[in-house]
Amino acid sequence: MAFEELLNEVGGLGKFQILQMVLALPLVGIAACHILLENFTAAIPGHRCWVYILDNATEILSPDVLLRISIPLDSNLKPEKCHRFLHPQWQLLHLNRTFANMTGLDTEPCMDGWVYDHSLFSSTIVTEWDLICDHQSQKSVVQFVFMAGMQVGGFVYGHLSDRKSGFDPWVGSPDDCVMKFRFGRKLILRCCLLQLAISGTCTAFAPTFLIYSLLRFWSGCSAVAIITNNWLLIAEWTRSQSKAMVIMLITCAISIGQMMLGGLAFAFREWRTLQLVVSVPFFVFSFSSRWLVESARWLIVTNKTDQGLRELKKVARRNEMKNAEATLNMEGLRVTMQEELEGAQTKTTVFDFFRTPNLRKRICLLLFVRFAVTVPLYGISLNLQHFGSNIFLFQVIFGALTTLARCLALVVLNYKGRRPTQMLFLFLVGLSILANMFVPQEMQPLRVALASVGISCVAAAVTSYCVHCDELMPTLLKAKAFGLDAMVSRCGAALAPLLMTLVVYLPTLPWIIYGVFPIIAGLVVLFQPETRNMPLSDTIQDVENTKTVSREANEKDFYIKVTKF
Known part of the structure; x- marks a missing residue:
C-alpha cells in the first residue's frame, strides 16, 4: 500500500499514535458502558x-x-x-x-x-415505572430501542463520515460535489461525543418511560459512531505491522469498559446517578477530542490532499521525524498515492458480492455467522441477573474474561487455523448456554462457571470471525463487506434483547435460541475456505480463482518442506 510508505516516513508507531490511543481508548471504554447500562439501571429487584x-x-x-x-x-x-x-x-x-x-x-x-426490595438498588427504571409482571417485556423493549439506535446511527453517521452523496445539480458537475456531506471521522466523532453527553444527561432526568426510551435511542445512535470512528482514527494512523496489536487494545478497551461499569454500578445504586456518572464525562471528551488528528488516508483518497499533507507533517513533527517533515511535498504525495487515488475512483456496489458464485457463498455464510455469534453475545451480556444476584461481580468477571479470551483467540488462530478455531469456540458457546438451562438456580457457582465459559468463548469467536472475514473478502470490496457486517451485527444485537419477551411462552425458549444459533454457525464455518498462510484476495477474480491459488500455494509449501528435508 502506497500510504504505508508515507506512514513509515512520518512514523507508524510513535509518540503521536500513543497520544491518539491515550485520548481515544477511554472514549471507547465509557461508550461501551452505555451499551450494557440496562443491566443495572433496569435491574429487576425482588x-x-x-x-x-x-x-x-x-x-x-x-x-x-x-x-x-x-x-x-x-x-x-x-x-x-x-x-x-x-x-x-x-x-x-x-x-x-x-x-x-x-x-x-x-x-x-x-x-x-x-x-x-431495595437492598441492592435504591431505584431502577423498573421500580420507577413498574416494569414487571404484565409490563416486564418493556425492559427488553428499551434494550432493543438502544440497539436499534445503534443500527440507525451506524448507517447515518457512517454515510456522513465516509461516503459520497452523489451529484447535486445546484453545485455543478459530479466532480465538484464529491466532497458534499463527507465530513470525515473527526468531525462526526466530536458531534457524537456532544450528542451522547446531552442525550445521556437528559436521560437521567427523564420524567416518563417513553421519553427515557427516546433518549436511549438517541444515545445508541451516537455510541456506535464513537466506537467506530475512534477505531478508524487509530487504525488508519498505525502501520500494518502494529495494527493487530492496536485493534486488540481497542477491543480490550471495550472489555475494560465492562469492568468499569460493574464498579460504578456498585458505587452508585440509584439509576439516575449512575446514568449521569457515565454521561457527564463526554462533555470533557468532546473538548479533549480537538487534539485528535483527522485520518490523512481518508483526506487523500477524498481529494483533500492539501489538508492530508498538513496532517502528515503534523504527525512527523510530533514523532520528531524532522527529515520527513522537510521532504514531504504535494508532488511526492501525488506520485506515491497515485494508485490509491485511481483505486478510489473505481466504482463498486453491494451487488458485486452476489454476481459471482464463490464470493456470493462467502458473504452469505459470513453474514450468517456474524448474526449467529452476535445474538448470544448480547443475550448473555444483557441478562446478568439470569445467572445470579451478584451482577456487579459478574460484570467485572465477564469483562476480565473477555479480555483474556480475545488474546487467547489470536494464539489459537495462529496454531490451529481459522476454521477449527471458530468451530471450537462456537460449539463451546452453544453447549455452555444449553447446559446452563439444566442447572438449578440454587447451584450458583456452576451457573456462573458455565456463563463465564460462554461469554469468554463468544468473545474469542468474535475475534476469530473478524480475522477470517478480513482474509476472505477481496481488498476492492473490503470496506463494503465491513459495512454489511456491521449492519448484520447490529440486527443481531437488536434481536437479542427482544428474544427475552418470549419468556411469557416458555422461560427457556430465549436461551434455547441463544444456544442453537452458535452451534449452527459452527457447522456453517465448515463450508468456508481456510485462509491461514494463504495469499489474500485483492479482486473478485482472485476469489473466483481461489481453488487454483490454494492448490499452487500448497504445492509451493510442500516443495519448500521437501527441499528443507
Whole structure:
C-alpha cells in the first residue's frame, strides 16, 4: 500500500499514535458502558404486591405471618410476585393446613402497586415505572430501542463520515460535489461525543418511560459512531505491522469498559446517578477530542490532499521525524498515492458480492455467522441477573474474561487455523448456554462457571470471525463487506434483547435460541475456505480463482518442506 510508505516516513508507531490511543481508548471504554447500562439501571429487584394489612404497619402480628395470609406461594414455595389473595386467608395460620389447600383460594393481580426490595438498588427504571409482571417485556423493549439506535446511527453517521452523496445539480458537475456531506471521522466523532453527553444527561432526568426510551435511542445512535470512528482514527494512523496489536487494545478497551461499569454500578445504586456518572464525562471528551488528528488516508483518497499533507507533517513533527517533515511535498504525495487515488475512483456496489458464485457463498455464510455469534453475545451480556444476584461481580468477571479470551483467540488462530478455531469456540458457546438451562438456580457457582465459559468463548469467536472475514473478502470490496457486517451485527444485537419477551411462552425458549444459533454457525464455518498462510484476495477474480491459488500455494509449501528435508 502506497500510504504505508508515507506512514513509515512520518512514523507508524510513535509518540503521536500513543497520544491518539491515550485520548481515544477511554472514549471507547465509557461508550461501551452505555451499551450494557440496562443491566443495572433496569435491574429487576425482588418484589411482591402491596397489601394494606401487611404494609400499613398497624397490625400487631409479625410480618412473616401477615405475608403468609396475604400473598400466595408460587411453584417454588416462594411468595408470588404478581398476585395476592383477594381476602386475608387466616386459616393458613394453622399448622395442619397444607400448601395444596392454597390452589382453590381466590387471588387477584396487584391492584395497589408493588413493594420492592431495595437492598441492592435504591431505584431502577423498573421500580420507577413498574416494569414487571404484565409490563416486564418493556425492559427488553428499551434494550432493543438502544440497539436499534445503534443500527440507525451506524448507517447515518457512517454515510456522513465516509461516503459520497452523489451529484447535486445546484453545485455543478459530479466532480465538484464529491466532497458534499463527507465530513470525515473527526468531525462526526466530536458531534457524537456532544450528542451522547446531552442525550445521556437528559436521560437521567427523564420524567416518563417513553421519553427515557427516546433518549436511549438517541444515545445508541451516537455510541456506535464513537466506537467506530475512534477505531478508524487509530487504525488508519498505525502501520500494518502494529495494527493487530492496536485493534486488540481497542477491543480490550471495550472489555475494560465492562469492568468499569460493574464498579460504578456498585458505587452508585440509584439509576439516575449512575446514568449521569457515565454521561457527564463526554462533555470533557468532546473538548479533549480537538487534539485528535483527522485520518490523512481518508483526506487523500477524498481529494483533500492539501489538508492530508498538513496532517502528515503534523504527525512527523510530533514523532520528531524532522527529515520527513522537510521532504514531504504535494508532488511526492501525488506520485506515491497515485494508485490509491485511481483505486478510489473505481466504482463498486453491494451487488458485486452476489454476481459471482464463490464470493456470493462467502458473504452469505459470513453474514450468517456474524448474526449467529452476535445474538448470544448480547443475550448473555444483557441478562446478568439470569445467572445470579451478584451482577456487579459478574460484570467485572465477564469483562476480565473477555479480555483474556480475545488474546487467547489470536494464539489459537495462529496454531490451529481459522476454521477449527471458530468451530471450537462456537460449539463451546452453544453447549455452555444449553447446559446452563439444566442447572438449578440454587447451584450458583456452576451457573456462573458455565456463563463465564460462554461469554469468554463468544468473545474469542468474535475475534476469530473478524480475522477470517478480513482474509476472505477481496481488498476492492473490503470496506463494503465491513459495512454489511456491521449492519448484520447490529440486527443481531437488536434481536437479542427482544428474544427475552418470549419468556411469557416458555422461560427457556430465549436461551434455547441463544444456544442453537452458535452451534449452527459452527457447522456453517465448515463450508468456508481456510485462509491461514494463504495469499489474500485483492479482486473478485482472485476469489473466483481461489481453488487454483490454494492448490499452487500448497504445492509451493510442500516443495519448500521437501527441499528443507
